[in-house]
Amino acid sequence: MKKTDFGNLKSVRAGVLDVGYYDIGPADGRAVVLLHGFPYDVQSYIEVGPSLAKQGYRVLIPYLRGHGATSFVDASTPRSGEQAALGKDLIDFLDALGIKKAIFAGYDWGGRAGCVAAALWPERCSGLVSVNGYLIQDIANADKPAPARVERGFWYQFYFQTDRGRAGLRANRSDIAKIMWRENSPTWKFDDDTFERSAKSFENPDYVDVVIHSYRHRLGGAPGYREYEALQSRLASQPIITVPTVTLDGDADGVVLATDGKAQASRFSAKRVHHVIAGAGHNLPQEAPSAFVDAIEEVAAMT
Template sequence: MPNLRTEELDISFIETGAQHGQPVLLLHGWPDDATTWDAVADRLNKRNLRLVIPYLRGAGPTTFRDEGVPRTANGAILAMDAIALMDGLGIERFSVVGHDWGSHIAECLTIGWPERVERIAQLSSTPRMGGLQTPPFRQSQLYWYQWFMATKRGAQAIAKDRKGFARIQWENWAPDGWFDEATFGGVAKSFENPDWLPVTLHSYRVRWEEAEPDPRSAWLEEKVKETKSLDLPAIFIHGRADGVTPAEMSENVHEKFTGPFERILLQNVGHFPQREDPESVARELAIFLEG
């Protein structure tokens, strides 16, 4: 697996597709890793697309170079990781596809470096531009794991069984039987990264102001809050059976985009469309990215 050294990280990534094709950055979410795109990438490999698929900080083989660097993971600092990767690969213009955490990283990239992002595709997690609002009680109930992570005892419990904590999200967020033991077991190895827990905790605590964002990324965090809409071509892919971000939450996503936009709903699909229905996701991405 290729590895690129940035100022802060050794980023491991998968690169596949056409070597001189149109660059596409695919970003995974939580609790997941870069292999989430395997089946989609297999179906896009014959297209004129150069696919770059990194493991985010704290996941799998991506590691911090310095023990003293804070294990922060707000969206803006993760976007800065992604730009450092693309800079290191010499890629100036690209499209970005993001699922879950990756969805927010994608919009941060688009807001921070609009001249570099051609198209944006977001899966499952709705845009946060304009600021993240406290959800209504029913949605807060689905976000129980986020509130759990904000507590000292919650963090201690997860430290004792990080794979068990991740697994219950997989079970809750999509229809029964959508994954097998081998698939989860393979991905769960990425959670053995020593930085997975602090990175995970910071990501969820910072979004509800229980932690501060990485100060180096404050400029971009503010820019995301100030931005009301984006005008580049965009699509939003959502499973109708999403168990953590119900499909009705994306009904008004079109209001965040003033350029060409399409919302795509997938039947009998939960929170992981790229794993649950890679055929449909690959088809829609091919049409969008080559459009």
């Protein structure tokens, strides 16, 4: 996998976090925020980011809470991983940088952050690119099983409900991540150097607490935190996303089965286009960077 330098790492106080991020491309370019998933990091955009910057976009690539160079300002702040926290982090990040509006683009946790922020703060989102479509969790119905083939891919979510799973993640975070990379993207032939560049981000001291809370909360195994109650209440209604959107599926995704996108059509009220990307797995921007760049250009042209 090609290695590209993002330049100097920056940091900004944004809400409850000190966010570590990269800022590449012209300062007056159209803003795009690229949001990574779990268990991945900013390296997912190692080719996408520079490509967009060369086309004149201002590209912002933050580490999500619990990952890499991002840390909590106050030791007493709950290490929440709930979806409302991820969406609010994105808006706080824009506020801290004085950015009124941006394209949100992501997958997995990052796609969820983008969907949440686009749904609750549409005035801040000029367009959305989301891998696997509408990612706002329907926590009230989290006890309803998915097809067995899909449930099998969620093994880590069930493992993390247990004390053994927490201890396992703390002791074996890198090994767990590598297994997930292989199973999530069975056709992606990443090398050890590619994995190790991202694995450094899992050494963040808040990683285990944030990850465990995220998966316990979404499956009803842990309560949310008071700070996010109002936002979670709004998300419980499964709000419609009202901004122009491009959704993507990889046809080799080992977690979420690729679809024609029609079942989610009612979740989007503005123009929305769906593409299935041949040969791509769950970490789509790193596996198929050209397709991800094309999706951002497509949604940019809609506004």
